[in-house]
Amino acid sequence: MDSEQHGQDQRAVPSVGATPPPPPRQPPALPPRPPAPPGATVHPLVTWLRMPRPKAGPGIWRAGHKPRAAEEPDKVPTRQLLVGAVASALVGWLLGSLLWNGYLGQFWIWPLLLLTPDDAFQSMYFVVASWTYYAVVFGGIAVFFGRLGGWPELLRRTRAAVRQANANAEAAQGAPPPPPESDPALWPQLRADGAEAAADALAAELREGRMTDVDYARIDHAWRTGRARAEITEQVRARGAAACAHGSGARDLPARAAQHDLPLRQVRIGAAADSPRNPYVYRGAGIALDPAVLGTSALVVGPSGREPAEGIVGPVIESLCLQALAGQAAVVAVTSAGSAAPQNRAFDVVLRAGDPSIAHGLDLYAGLDDADEAAAVLAEALVGDLTEASRDDRWAATALAQLLGPWRAVHDRFPGVDELRDLLDSEAARAALRAALDEREATAHLRELDAFERRSAAPGGPAEALSTRVALLDRPAFHALLAAPGLGDAAGDRAVFSMQHIDRPVRVRIDLPGRVHTDASRIIARLVLAQFTEWAASRRDQSVFAFLVLEDAIQTVTPNSLRGLQSLRRSNAGVLFSLRNLSDIPEGLRDHLLAAVGCRIACVGVSSWDAQHFATAWGTEWVETEAITHRQVRAEHPGTKVWHAVRKMVTGRDVTTKSVTMRREERQRWSPSQLANEMQTGHAVISLTAVTGERMPPILTKLGG
Known part of the structure; x- marks a missing residue:
């Protein structure tokens, strides 16, 4: 096309x-x-x-970012510091007043009297020396009580507040x-x-x-x-x-729901919470996603569906649509009813199941010409979820190739869904194909067809399993969606979209009826994923960032898709999987998926079982812990015993001593209990990895903040 x-x-x-x-x-x-x-x-x-955009680590919103120290300084609260400063000033003033007025005696001027000769008390020397001495004494008192009350720190904070106020005023008026x-x-x-x-x-x-x-x-x-x-x-x-406008002629989206920084290709999804759970350097910083981190692929898990959709998935799709208009990205979004994705007007190609008026159909074979490659992609979609990690998964691809190759040799195209179903179910359809091959003396293809029939005749042959899955697609709701190029009237006047065009800045939306045709929708989602990974990794021109969003990724993760996912990181491409629970993925693949993606996002409400997988993926870190031990003090002397008895009568507790022990130990960055029970509504824990290998540790983030 x-x-x-x-x-x-x-x-x-x-x-x-x-x-x-x-x-x-x-x-x-x-x-x-x-x-x-x-x-x-x-x-x-x-x-x-x-606006300044200082250098920052992956995932940091750089527009207006103000870097912080790596570690939190020992900081006294301002109110406490102010009270201490006032108290120290009053005590220092009282002491100076008592000394000056002689209420504490004259002992403090003895050094001056000892250093003054007897004949110099009436001279100018004594006047100068005495005032110098007074300045040293009272200056020392001021310095001592000033430091004791934290006056230097209070002055630093005051100057910093003034500078910040001036900076805010300049920002409001427009910086030079x-x-x-x-x-x-x-x-x-x-x-x-x-x-x-x-x-x-x-x-x-x-x-x-x-x-x-x-x-x-x-x-x-x-x-x-x-x-x-x-x-x-x-x-x-x-x-x-x-100039250089996108082929659609659009220069912006109809509406925006998120904050974007297109010069850096970032979209802001929230702000790091000012919580002890976060490293000090990240607290309060904006959290953003861009191709540098999305290129490692992402997994979003959120049972409620609202936080992942509106806080993460929607902004990511919107950002990539804007980048496509800027000639920098291609996005394919597989959505469902009630999606948080932008409106259809934000896309160039809209594919919708059950809508015969749509202008495009999805190429069932991804624009591939080789029968073996086309069969492998289609087999992954049809029965990929039935394949276990330890099982040979080539049986379905081999069986399909034994039909697709002979059919293409006769018709110069691949079969449509209904034709493929007839080949799997009907011996008469295969007999007609055999007769056409005999006329062309296509011996090699005849051997392929014979091999398929021998395997299908055996118990547990591939024809039955494949036919059952193809029958799910051979429904009126999907006739307008799935197309095979070259069908002529069967495809109508619609253009056929092929995944091979993701090397161009194209915006594609595929709406699937997940509630009505659940199994068929999941097959199509696996088909899109298989086609995307096939073409994204094999593009000659990889300058355009290609990204696939699976808004409901149930049963799309298979052993083959995980292997394809690994190749996307070096191909300037990525995939976002959005799930309500990790239980929607086969148990043996959950940890493999968390290991394959570089961006892991756990939203509020994750179950303790899912939290366990995230906690294991995030690993451990060394922390310093403080152990406090209280030991009861036993009195030996009668007077001490009486004193301890009085203290116990007043306080209600035994007299104890406290010992503090500091030690380093290895702990999980986030425990399953913390992930499952301590997150508040609208929050998520996010860890990111850039394609260069830089990492952002798991950060508690307020989405949309």
Whole structure:
């Protein structure tokens, strides 16, 4: 299928093979920033682009992020510090007043009297010496009680609060712009490459509010890829901010539900809770997802369904749709009724079971031409959930290949669902295929067909199991969804979407009737997963980030899908599995799935059984524990015994001594009990791994915060 069938120009970067103009020997000087007219306001997008984005670890929302110390400092509460400072000042003032007025005697001036000669008491020397001595004494008292009361720390906090207030005031009024050579609003990269005219035009579009963040990300990405820069420059001259537009012509989504930072390709999903359970460096930081961490694939488990859908799955789909409009990503979302995914208008291709009016059908064979490859993918969808990890799973693929190969040799295409069902069920259909092969003298394919019939005739042959699963798809509700290219009238006038097109920035939504046709929907979900992993790993051009979202991943995880998942990390692709419970996955595959994905998210309400798997996957860490021991003190002398008796009468407790022991021990980062019982509504524990290997430990996160 060509791109015209999709109605898309699937590349945001022009495909014209023009060579970019040679850069000048020295980058041209940036023009002076045009003065803003009195009373003019800076466009919000300009302010957003100029926001600082310091380097941070994986999963940290970097826009406006303020790094914290690695460890929490020993900090006295401000109220307690203020009370101590006032109390110490009063005591110091009282002591100084008593000394100055002589209420404590004259002993404190003896050092001055001893160091003064007898004939110098009436001289200027004594006056200077005495005032110097008084300054030293009272200065020492001030320093002593100042440090005792924490005045230096109180002053530091006061200065920090003033600086923060000034910074907030500046932020409210608009921070001063950065230098021209680092101002993203002036497009310094284009200027450095010699495209001053295009940079000036884009800067004007941005300054006057005719550009969206999608436009900025799309043009910047197209330029940085270094492809057809001459055509990009021409499009900027002719179309301004609409240059290099997505094939759909869309420059934004109809509506947004999450906060996005397209320059960094991040979507904010929440904020790390200010809890002792979180490392100090993460507390209060924004938590975000981007291709750098989604490229390791993700697992989201949440029994309620609301937190995973609205807090994580929906924002991820929305972010990838925006990135697709910027020419950076391709997303395939498998959803169901009541989905938190964006509206259908946010997608280029919408596939829906039971709707004959849909404009696209799903290629049953993923655009594959080889019968063995097509059979392997289809077998994974049909009976992949019946395969155990220790069992040879090639029987179904072999049986299907023995039918698909001969059929393609005769009809020059693969069979549709109804035709495949006839081949599995009907000896008459296989006899007609045999007769057609005899006419073509296709000896090799005849041997394949004979082998299938011998295996099917034996007890427990593959035909029965395969036929039962194909019959689930041979229903009117799925006739408009599943298609085999080349069927002609059987496929109607609909275009056929093939998973091979995920190397282009395409947005695809597949709606499945999970409640009515449960088994068939799960087969199609496994089919989409198998097709996605097959094509994502074999793409020649992997510059576009390809991502699959399975909003209800029940019975989609199989031994084969886990093996395919491992290859996606190095192929700039990933999969998000959303589950209500890990029990929806075969028991022998649960730990394997947690080990295969790099992003693990446990939402509130997980069961203790599921929490045990997460706790095991997150492992242990070394912590310092404090053990306090109380030992009763036994008096030996009569006076001490009387004193202890009085204390016990007053306090009601025996007289004891306390000993504190510090030790290091290894504990689980999150125990199953904590995960299952201590999380509050709207929270999740999230651990992330980047494709580079960097990790974020499990962090308690308030979703949407």
